[in-house]
Amino acid sequence: xxxxxxxxxxxxxxxxxxxxxxxxxxxxxFRFWLDEAIESNQPEPTAMTLSTxxxxxxxxxxxxxxxxxxxxxxxxxxTNYDSQKGNDLKHNPHAALNFFWPLLERQVRITGTVTxxxxxxxxAYFDSRPMESRIGAMASPQSQVIESREQLEGWLTEAKKxxxxxxxxxxxYSLMPTEIEFWQGRSNRLHDRIRYHLNGSEWKQxxxxx
Ligand SMILES: Cc1cc2nc3c(=O)[nH]c(=O)nc-3n(C[C@H](O)[C@H](O)[C@H](O)COP(=O)(O)O)c2cc1C
Numbered sequence: 001x002x003x004x005x006x007x008x009x010x011x012x013x014x015x016x017x018x019x020x021x022x023x024x025x026x027x028x029x030f031r032f033w034l035d036e037a038i039e040s041n042q043p044e045p046t047a048m049t050l051s052t053x054x055x056x057x058x059x060x061x062x063x064x065x066x067x068x069x070x071x072x073x074x075x076x077x078x079t080n081y082d083s084q085k086g087n088d089l090k091h092n093p094h095a096a097l098n099f100f101w102p103l104l105e106r107q108v109r110i111t112g113t114v115t116x117x118x119x120x121x122x123x124a125y126f127d128s129r130p131m132e133s134r135i136g137a138m139a140s141p142q143s144q145v146i147e148s149r150e151q152l153e154g155w156l157t158e159a160k161k162x163x164x165x166x167x168x169x170x171x172x173y174s175l176m177p178t179e180i181e182f183w184q185g186r187s188n189r190l191h192d193r194i195r196y197h198l199n200g201s202e203w204k205q206x207x208x209x210x
Contacts, residue, residue, distance in 0.1 A: 012185025105185035122171030
């Protein structure tokens, strides 16, 4: 059965977002919201959509997990450097992140520039992962076309026989934000949107129409 999608809608009414309740620093503000999302038992509160752009200008989006955050280094995630996203980022370091926390009726949009984290940081995170995840990262040529599930399982069996070591093409990236928008759902689609953008070394705040 194909359900009618046209009348699926939800009114947002939990909270308002006022300029005077926000931190001057959007990374600190993001941290407050992330902590609230974690405490609200929102499923996958650290999951974010990462959008990249190919050398031909074709956008591509997928989920990744936020693994670290600070003001100096930005938003961190880990992946395969030779994946589609890795190839996009080699050519174009501009990228966007999006968080949606439906239990809190909140969205955050982030734009910035991505660089690789140090090999020491990538090693430390790789070594902290469960053994199965480490083996998976070693065995899977992420984003390549493969023949079958059996072929992947064969590589997994081979990887299990070797030493557990971070592959050179697997590691972290960090996105340094230049723009962060906080969105709080409000009644009748009159949502609150506050965007910060970096002006030199200072964050400027502005309100956007919903
Ligand atoms: C909730 C969720 C979290 C994910 N986290 C990661 C991640 O942290 N790193 C990663 O490489 N892929 C992660 N994935 C898989 C990616 O969405 C994607 O399939 C994979 O990275 C290949 O993307 P690409 O071919 O565009 O490079 C996650 C998927 C989901 C649904």
